[in-house]
Amino acid sequence: xxxxxxxxxxxxxxxxxxxxxxxxxxxxxxxxxxxxxxxxxxxxxxxxxxxxxxxxxxxxxxxxxxxxxxxxxxxxxxxxxxxxxxxxxxxxxxxxxxxxxxxxxxxxxxxxxxxxxxxxxxxxxxxxxxxxxxxxxxxxxxxxxxxxxxxxxxxxxxxxxxxxxxxxxxxxxxxxxxxxxxxxxxxxxxxxxxxxxxxxxxxxxxxxxxxxxxxxxxxxxxxxxxxxxxxxxxxxxxxxxxxxxxxxxxxxxxxxxxxxxxxxxxxxxxxxxxxxxxxxxxxxxxxxxxxxxxxxxxxxxxxxxxxxxxxxxxxxxxxxxxxxxx
Amino acid sequence: xxxxxxxxxxxxxxxxxxxxxxxxxxxxxxxxxxxxxxxxxxxxxxxxxxxxxxxxxxxxxxxxxxxxxxxxxxxxxxxxxxxxxxxxxxxx
Ligand SMILES: Nc1ncnc2c1ncn2[C@@H]1O[C@H](COP(=O)(O)OP(=O)(O)O)[C@@H](O)[C@H]1O
Ligand SMILES: [Mg+2]
Numbered sequence: 013x014x015x016x017x018x019x020x021x022x023x024x025x026x027x028x029x030x031x032x033x034x035x036x037x038x039x040x041x042x043x044x045x046x047x048x049x050x051x052x053x054x055x056x057x058x059x060x061x062x063x064x065x066x067x068x069x070x071x072x073x074x075x076x077x078x079x080x081x082x083x084x085x086x087x088x089x090x091x092x093x094x095x096x097x098x099x100x101x102x103x104x105x106x107x108x109x110x111x112x113x114x115x116x117x118x119x120x121x122x123x124x125x126x127x128x129x130x131x132x133x134x135x136x137x138x139x140x141x142x143x144x145x146x147x148x149x150x151x152x153x154x155x156x157x158x159x160x161x162x163x164x165x166x167x168x169x170x171x172x173x174x175x176x177x178x179x180x181x182x183x184x185x186x187x188x189x190x191x192x193x194x195x196x197x198x199x200x201x202x203x204x205x206x207x208x209x210x211x212x213x214x215x216x217x218x219x220x221x222x223x224x225x226x227x228x229x230x231x232x233x234x235x236x237x238x239x240x241x242x243x244x245x246x247x248x249x250x251x252x253x254x255x256x257x258x259x260x261x262x263x264x265x266x267x268x269x270x271x272x273x274x275x276x277x278x279x280x281x282x283x284x285x286x287x288x289x290x291x292x293x294x295x296x297x298x299x300x301x302x303x304x305x306x307x308x309x310x311x312x313x314x315x316x317x318x319x320x321x322x323x324x325x326x327x328x329x330x331x332x333x334x335x336x337x338x
Numbered sequence: 339x340x341x342x343x344x345x346x347x348x349x350x351x352x353x354x355x356x357x358x359x360x361x362x363x364x365x366x367x368x369x370x371x372x373x374x375x376x377x378x379x380x381x382x383x384x385x386x387x388x389x390x391x392x393x394x395x396x397x398x399x400x401x402x403x404x405x406x407x408x409x410x411x412x413x414x415x416x417x418x419x420x421x422x423x424x425x426x427x428x429x430x
Pocket of ligand 2: 038159
């Protein structure tokens, strides 16, 4: 099995995520896969919620908070600006209150509440969550490649989808029950049927979106989740632990990608001792990776001679990864 | 058929409600429904706007989405607002 084979043999897996600790190569591999798929004629959206704007870095242009930006034919990249999104959202809510009640200004108590709610750390998390839901439920690209922030966040996101899902279901049910009592009271008073509950409609809207996104992200038929590892002792240990945790959250784990593998022919010539030593260490950990993850390893990605930034470098890595076999 | 003889089973909250209030006057029934509805409203506001009281339950992004609809219910504010309205009405 290779990464190319996974993409080619499972065309329904249109939602692709790369997970792993910071700095291992998630952004690099997301961009490289996105590039290759776009070259195969697929329409690809590569997106990230990383406030560090790592996609802007790798494509060497500022795309932060600008929506889906065309990078090349068939490839778009999007970086969510959570702060911006929260600010716009606050404004939207204020405006809605003014419109609904014909106020000149938002009542102070309500305004304070909006400000307080927005300052909570949970606001950023839930705003990011909603941004991802927004992107995922559109469905108009052939591939959605989610360049995840470090492991903890990925896990957090997926657990949140479950918790949100359950909560919204309960709240929606409560609201629906309330409507039934309204109905009873109205009937008794011989009134016309009560008007449609706007809150219930909102809740159903939220619920359906969260349901849809969490259904997609835990669906093995539609989603592929790749773990990025490097041949280093601590990383192997962490990855093992993380994989166990992910299994608990129904993450459809598709395989491992081993990044930053030193080319084997490097050891042939005369090389400095430190490099020889590094190659020897790598060999040891590569053996360990083979022993631990074995047939689930999809690719060994070579260490390039410099950082992977810019389309030229991405293209070179894509050729190594998808065309020359690894 | 035997089933046809049995009264049709009423499902959901409406059915339960009708059983409870059986025998009440229609005025009492209405009051009961309105009261139950009111206590549910409290529960609902608590759950959705919990962070107002320091108990965040619904993710804040979604709380805000519901805020416009419960704006009048937010305790204290409504009363004050009404009072101000009355004052301006009288003065106007
Ligand atoms: N195979 C590779 N060869 C050379 N440099 C790499 C390789 N993979 C990643 N890098 C570099 O390592 C750094 C971290 O990679 P990145 O993809 O940003 O990691 P992550 O997104 O997991 O934090 C970047 O500077 C990137 O260019
Ligand atoms: Mg990254």
